[in-house]
Amino acid sequence: MVNDKFRKQLPLYLMLLPGMIVVFVYSYIPMIGIVIAFQRFIPAKGLFGPQEWVGLGNFRYILTLPDTYKILRNTVFIAGMKIIAGLVIPIVIALLLNEVRKERFKRSVQTIIYLPYFLSWVIFAGILIDILSPSEGIVNKILESIGLKPIYFLGDPKWFPYTMVITDLWKNFGFSTIVYLAALTSISPTLYEAAEIDGANRWQQTWYITLPGMRAIIVLLATLSLGSILNAGFEQIFNLYSPQVYETGDIIDTFVYRLGLIQAQYGLATAVGLFKSVVSFGLISLSYYLAYRLADYRIF
Amino acid sequence: MRKITRGEKIFSVFNYIILSIAALACILPMIHVLAVSLSSRSAVAAGVVKLWPVDFTLMSYKYVINKPEFSRSLLVSVKRVLLGLLVNMFLTIITAYPLSKDDHQFPYRTILVWYFVFTMLFGGGLIPFYMTVKFTGLIDTIWALIIPGALPVYNVILLLNFFRSLPKELEEAALVDGASHWTILWKIYVPLSLPALATLTLFTAVGHWNSWFDGLIFMNRPGNYPLQSYLQTIVVQQTITPGSTLATEDWKLLQIVSDRTVKTAQIFLGALPILIVYPFLQKYFMKGIVLGSLKE
Numbered sequence: 001m002v003n004d005k006f007r008k009q010l011p012l013y014l015m016l017l018p019g020m021i022v023v024f025v026y027s028y029i030p031m032i033g034i035v036i037a038f039q040r041f042i043p044a045k046g047l048f049g050p051q052e053w054v055g056l057g058n059f060r061y062i063l064t065l066p067d068t069y070k071i072l073r074n075t076v077f078i079a080g081m082k083i084i085a086g087l088v089i090p091i092v093i094a095l096l097l098n099e100v101r102k103e104r105f106k107r108s109v110q111t112i113i114y115l116p117y118f119l120s121w122v123i124f125a126g127i128l129i130d131i132l133s134p135s136e137g138i139v140n141k142i143l144e145s146i147g148l149k150p151i152y153f154l155g156d157p158k159w160f161p162y163t164m165v166i167t168d169l170w171k172n173f174g175f176s177t178i179v180y181l182a183a184l185t186s187i188s189p190t191l192y193e194a195a196e197i198d199g200a201n202r203w204q205q206t207w208y209i210t211l212p213g214m215r216a217i218i219v220l221l222a223t224l225s226l227g228s229i230l231n232a233g234f235e236q237i238f239n240l241y242s243p244q245v246y247e248t249g250d251i252i253d254t255f256v257y258r259l260g261l262i263q264a265q266y267g268l269a270t271a272v273g274l275f276k277s278v279v280s281f282g283l284i285s286l287s288y289y290l291a292y293r294l295a296d297y298r299i300f
Numbered sequence: 301m302r303k304i305t306r307g308e309k310i311f312s313v314f315n316y317i318i319l320s321i322a323a324l325a326c327i328l329p330m331i332h333v334l335a336v337s338l339s340s341r342s343a344v345a346a347g348v349v350k351l352w353p354v355d356f357t358l359m360s361y362k363y364v365i366n367k368p369e370f371s372r373s374l375l376v377s378v379k380r381v382l383l384g385l386l387v388n389m390f391l392t393i394i395t396a397y398p399l400s401k402d403d404h405q406f407p408y409r410t411i412l413v414w415y416f417v418f419t420m421l422f423g424g425g426l427i428p429f430y431m432t433v434k435f436t437g438l439i440d441t442i443w444a445l446i447i448p449g450a451l452p453v454y455n456v457i458l459l460l461n462f463f464r465s466l467p468k469e470l471e472e473a474a475l476v477d478g479a480s481h482w483t484i485l486w487k488i489y490v491p492l493s494l495p496a497l498a499t500l501t502l503f504t505a506v507g508h509w510n511s512w513f514d515g516l517i518f519m520n521r522p523g524n525y526p527l528q529s530y531l532q533t534i535v536v537q538q539t540i541t542p543g544s545t546l547a548t549e550d551w552k553l554l555q556i557v558s559d560r561t562v563k564t565a566q567i568f569l570g571a572l573p574i575l576i577v578y579p580f581l582q583k584y585f586m587k588g589i590v591l592g593s594l595k596e
Contacts (some may be wrong), residue, residue, distance in 0.1 A: 009405075009406060009407075011397035011480060011481040011482060012397075012401065012406050012481060015394040015395065015397055015398050015481070015482075015485075016394075016395060016398050016399070018391060018395075018414065019391050019394070019395035019396070019416070019451045019456070020412075020415065022391065022447070022450045022451045023415070023416060023419055023451055023453070025432065025436065026422075026432060026433070026447070026448040026449075026450075027419035027423065028419070028428070029423065029424075029428075029432050030423065030424025030425070030428035030429040030431075030432050031423065031424045031428070032424070032426050032428075033424050033427075033428025033429075033431055033432060034428055036427060036428055036431070038565060043431065046435070047431050047432065047435045093319070093322060094316050096318060096319055097319065098441050099311075099312070099315055099342075100315065100316070100319065105316070105319075108323070109319050109320075109322070109323045110586075111579075111582060112323040112324050112326050112327050113323055114585065114586075115326060115327070115575075115578060116326050118506055118510075118574050118585070119510070119571050119574060119579065120509075120510035120511075120512060120528050120570070121512075122512045122528050122531050122532045122535065122536060122570070123510075123528075123531070123567055123570050123571045125535070125536050126333075126531065126535040126536065126563065126564075126566075126567040127329050127567060128329075129535070129536065130332075130333055130336065130560070130563070130564060130567075131329050131332060131333070136344075136345075136347065136560065138332055138350070141347055142429070160388065166327070170326070174326070175406075178586065201305070202308055202311070234513075235513065238513075239532065239536045240536075253426075256424060256425065256426050256427070260426060260427040260430070261386070261426070261427075261430065261517060266427050266431075269426070269427045270425060270427040270428060273424075273425025273426055273427060273428075273476070274425060276425065277422060277423055277424070277425050280422075281421055283421045284421050286419060286423075298546065299417060299457060300399075300413050300417065300457050300460060300461060
């Protein structure tokens with residue numbers, strides 16, 4: 001009986017095996033590789049070879065660096081502003097789109113604003129570097145023509161973090177907007193008809209029907225975004241920053257990249273990465289728990 | 301019907317204006333870059349190119365396409381998209397199927413799903429990951445771009461949720477008739493999931509086409525770069541790799557094209573596959589969102 005049951009399940013296990021191996025090698029072995037954070041790691045000795053152990057030495061050293069606090073501050077500042085802007089603007093645009101009665105216009109706008117989401121950050125950064133250039137870029141040409149001084153959006157530490165927030169929003173707001181719009185289609189039209197009969201105007205309909213109808217999805221996206229408070233956007237910043245904006249634009253991920261893969265300080269870089277992994281793990285777990293409690297969201 | 305008030309009319313006008321601006325802001329930068337790439341060196345330098353090419357020329361494109369680095373990296377990208385699609389989709393399907401079973405049919409299902417989901421919550425970070433790829437011998441091979449991400453866990457979760465929404469009766473009938481799980485998966489589940497699979501295929505292909513960081517760190521020789529990694533080095537890093545700047549012997553060409561027109565031409569070519577498929581496969585692009593964010 002037991003054998004029979006196992007024989008029935010065997011094909012299922014066999015199907016899982018390749019995926020389990022891939023995940024084991026490229027997700028679980030790197031987790032074990034976290035031990036690098038406690039070593040003076042020399043690649044020639046092998047991943048789990050006889051490395052020199054330094055205990056908490058790498059962590060202690062990182063805490064003495066003034067850069068550490070700056071980078072943490074930059075990361076949370078940029079990521080935090082992105083989260084807020086990324087929640088508010090798409091809600092506004094979705095509400096505005098919801099008021100549009102011309103279907104063709106509505107569809108065209110949706111299609112166009114969603115497009116940049118599918119371009120890689122390399123392509124998008126290439127476009128931004130061209131149009132934001134202080135000497136030749138069209139944006140500064142326009143600013144000049146209305147009598148303003150050119151702004152070095154990507155080279156001025158004062159401007160850099162805001163440029164990151166705006167350009168990230170620019171690339172990605174179409175995505176969330178369409179998520180909200182999808183949620184709006186599930187609101188029953190009879191509610192609006194009833195409100196119309198009761199004499200509610202468009203503003204009242206938005207306030208009392210549309211917004212409450214979006215509440216669940218807003219709560220869901222807000223809680224899930226909590227997990228990305230240490231993700232300030234590596235792909236974007238890596239492609240747009242330069243040494244003159246490290247002061248305000250260097251984030252954990254770019255710092256880990258330079259420290260680890262450029263300067264070959266493997267132990268230090270892994271230690272910084274481990275800090276991020278642990279904090280993110282806590283936040284992501286918390287956000288999934290909150291999403292489950294508040295919005296009844298389950299991953300599987 | 302309630303009468304439309306004056307305030308509502310004014311709002312409506314403003315609404316159309318705001319939304320038009322939002323849409324234009326997304327599309328005009330791309331049009332500008334396209335116009336620059338199609339203009340002559342002197343027109344671009346004079347700053348007269350706005351949204352329409354001035355002194356129209358295709359020389360920048362001709363120059364780019366004749367660059368061996370460009371065509372070589374394009375070939376790497378095409379190879380990677382095809383191989384990656386094949387591996388990703390196959391593994392996603394055969395992993396999602398067992399995990400979509402009920403607990404009594406597959407008792408350790410929940411633990412096994414967690415085995416995969418945990419990797420979405422926690423990771424070793426960049427350096428241990430890089431070392432793992434290095435010590436498994438993938439550096440400087442195309443497999444470095446395929447194998448480490450061979451199983452997209454998020455897609456597995458989406459597909460297993462989709463599989464669970466399919467009617468159980470078909471499978472039960474097939475099991476009674478003696479069909480194997482393998483047959484049930486490919487003859488019943490896959491044909492019933494074609495719309496979901498089409499969306500996942502599209503997103504996977506776009507993901508592979510757009511990836512650049514893995515190519516940058518896992519390829520020591522720039523000859524192995526996929527297109528996006530190659531573009532990253534010339535458009536963004538602006539490093540002078542051989543062939544990235546105009547060779548001086550092309551002095552005749554230099555009168556027509558400039559670094560900037562060549563760069564914009566490459567940006568546009570890098571985005572082109574996406575721009576081409578986007579309008580036609582829009583339905584599937586939109587569905588990706590519904591698959592991902594709103595499940596019953």
